[in-house]
Amino acid sequence: MVMENILVIGNGFDIAHGFNTRYEDFINFCKTIATVYQGFKDNQFIYQNEYNDILKEKLDKVFKEKSVSAKAIKYFSNLTPTSETSQFIKACKENYWLTYVLKNKSMIGDKWSDLEYVIAKQIEILSYISNNLNWHTREETMLASRYSSNLIELFKIVTEERGNNTDFQHQIELTKKHLYRELEELTWLLEIYLTRFLNTKTKKIELFKYLPVTKLISFNYTDTYTRMYKKETNTVHYIHGFAAKDRIKEENNMVFGIGSEIKGRGLDWKEIKNVTDNDKYDYLEFQKYYQRIVKKTGNNSTKWLNDNEQFYIYFFGHSLDIVDGDVIRKLIHCEKAKVIIFYYNQKALNALVVNLAKILGKDELIQFTNEEKITFYKSDDLEIIKKLKNTMYQTRHEKLKSTVR
Numbered sequence: 001m002v003m004e005n006i007l008v009i010g011n012g013f014d015i016a017h018g019f020n021t022r023y024e025d026f027i028n029f030c031k032t033i034a035t036v037y038q039g040f041k042d043n044q045f046i047y048q049n050e051y052n053d054i055l056k057e058k059l060d061k062v063f064k065e066k067s068v069s070a071k072a073i074k075y076f077s078n079l080t081p082t083s084e085t086s087q088f089i090k091a092c093k094e095n096y097w098l099t100y101v102l103k104n105k106s107m108i109g110d111k112w113s114d115l116e117y118v119i120a121k122q123i124e125i126l127s128y129i130s131n132n133l134n135w136h137t138r139e140e141t142m143l144a145s146r147y148s149s150n151l152i153e154l155f156k157i158v159t160e161e162r163g164n165n166t167d168f169q170h171q172i173e174l175t176k177k178h179l180y181r182e183l184e185e186l187t188w189l190l191e192i193y194l195t196r197f198l199n200t201k202t203k204k205i206e207l208f209k210y211l212p213v214t215k216l217i218s219f220n221y222t223d224t225y226t227r228m229y230k231k232e233t234n235t236v237h238y239i240h241g242f243a244a245k246d247r248i249k250e251e252n253n254m255v256f257g258i259g260s261e262i263k264g265r266g267l268d269w270k271e272i273k274n275v276t277d278n279d280k281y282d283y284l285e286f287q288k289y290y291q292r293i294v295k296k297t298g299n300n301s302t303k304w305l306n307d308n309e310q311f312y313i314y315f316f317g318h319s320l321d322i323v324d325g326d327v328i329r330k331l332i333h334c335e336k337a338k339v340i341i342f343y344y345n346q347k348a349l350n351a352l353v354v355n356l357a358k359i360l361g362k363d364e365l366i367q368f369t370n371e372e373k374i375t376f377y378k379s380d381d382l383e384i385i386k387k388l389k390n391t392m393y394q395t396r397h398e399k400l401k402s403t404v405r
Contacts (some may be wrong), residue, residue: 011315
């Protein structure tokens with residue numbers, strides 16, 4: 001019986017292979033499109049040739065590889081009032097989350113999980129508004145509040161768009177639905193970006209030529225591993241869905257949201273009154289586990305966790321952030337699992353240990369590392385690569401012997 005070796009990958013895997021999949025790459029691309037087509041109205045026809053030179057110039061400044069601008073010029077050549085390209089431009093200019101991120105970019109980190117914390121923070125703010133404010137709340141009080149300008153801006157959205165509606169909680173519900181639609185639109189923008197505009201120059205990593213992978217759990221939306229290494233894997237589970245080309249917006253199954261706990265960075269929520277555990281059920285659609293169920297991304301990975309036989313779980317390019325803590329905890333807690341975590345450098349290792357402590361707790365992390373249930377290896381460690389080479393050779397030799405018999 002072949003021992004299972006499960007590879008778990010995050011966005012760091014795609015980045016290590018040379019792809020422009022950082023959240024900053026995506027945000028900068030959308031910002032560039034919004035700038036180039038600033039004067040474009042979605043009800044007009046234009047001559048794309050008028051935009052090609054400026055589109056190329058600006059994208060070539062953002063991305064080193066010229067293929068990105070070439071792909072963009074080709075994509076936006078089909079620009080008509082009802083086209084997908086027109087919708088893409090409009091979303092780049094008007095999407096709530098995109099606009100918010102660009103406005104507050106200097107205060108947001110550089111990981112996708114940081115963007116998820118931004119979403120969580122806004123949801124907590126809306127929850128606070130729902131539980132503490134009403135139509136008669138004075139703006140001066142809001143301005144004097146130390147809960148940040150984000151609270152004021154979101155409160156204004158709620159109050160200014162009420163029209164003839166006098167039901168405050170109903171307007172809160174409408175605002176929540178608006179924010180979720182904007183999140184779905186942002187997810188659609190990301191799908192278009194990943195399937196149409198990624199760079200083409202990439203590199204392979206020595207480690208993955210020899211890592212004996214039998215199953216793959218991908219937190220990414222891309223098929224980088226199976227496409228670049230063309231290895232036989234019994235099963236691939238895209239736990240957060242998959243980016244598909246030429247799919248209509250309504251069929252997008254990509255999971256993009258927050259962890260099971262509503263906790264945004266930057267506010268002291270212990271001092272905010274009336275934000276209760278029940279609020280996480282009021283904002284369920286923003287949470288990843290809910291989206292995984294509704295978007296039917298499957299539960300294959302849980303079926304692979306067999307506690308009858310020892311198996312290995314390899315993590316590569318995943319930040320181990322607590323936003324994915326429910327899945328990571330379940331993987332590591334498998335009794336028979338040996339966990340190997342690959343890291344890029346000392347700074348990355350430090351961050352991984354901190355994040356694991358948040359997921360497992362100090363005592364369990366110490367126990368698991370002492371027992372070598374969890375071990376850390378530098379991703380370019382030649383010794384571990386040699387061991388993997390030898391393991392593969394021995395495996396092939398054993399298969400050959402059994403065939404001869």
